[in-house]
Amino acid sequence: MERFECDMCGACCRNIKNIELFKELDRGDGICKYLVGNVCSIYDDRPLYCRVDECYELFFSTQMSKEEFYNINYESCRILKALPRASWAAPNTEEEVPIGGRSSRPPAEREA
Ligand code: SF4
Ligand code: SF4
Numbered sequence: 001m002e003r004f005e006c007d008m009c010g011a012c013c014r015n016i017k018n019i020e021l022f023k024e025l026d027r028g029d030g031i032c033k034y035l036v037g038n039v040c041s042i043y044d045d046r047p048l049y050c051r052v053d054e055c056y057e058l059f060f061s062t063q064m065s066k067e068e069f070y071n072i073n074y075e076s077c078r079i080l081k082a083l084p085r086a087s088w089a090a091p092n093t094e095e096e097v098p099i100g101g102r103s104s105r106p107p108a109e110r111e112a
Contacts, residue, residue: 003053006077008038008039009038009077010035010037010038010039011077011081011083013032013034013035013040014030014032014035015080015083016032018030021049022049034046052070052073
C-alpha cells in the first residue's frame with residue numbers, strides 16, 4: 001500500500017508554535033515534547049493529526065487525490081526543511097542529529 005514518504009527529519013515536530021491543534025504537544029518553545037532527537041517517542045500512539053495517511057483517509061479523500069494531498073504535504077516539508085537550521089533543528093538531546101534525519105525504523109517502514 002502506498003504510504004507518505006517521511007524521512008523523519010523532525011522539522012515539522014519542531015515547528016508547532018502557535019498551532020492550536022498542537023498546543024498540548026508544545027513543550028514551550030515550539031518543539032513537541034515527545035520528540036527525542038529526531039524520533040517521535042510515542043510514534044505508534046502519536047495523535048491522529050500527526051498521521052498523514054490516516055488524515056487523508058478521514059478528512060481529505062473526498063476533496064482531492066492522494067497524490068495531490070501528498071504533494072501539498074511534501075511542499076510543506078520542503079518549506080520547513082529550508083528554514084534556517086537554528087530556528088528548528090536544535091535537538092532536545094545531547095546527541096547531534098544530522099539534517100536529513102534518521103529513523104529508528106528501516107526506510108521501507110517509514111510513514112508520517
Ligand atoms: S519529512 Fe516532513 S513529515 Fe517527515 S519529519 Fe520531516 S517535515 Fe515532518
Ligand atoms: S507526537 Fe510525535 S509525530 Fe506528533 S509532533 Fe510530536 S514528535 Fe512529532
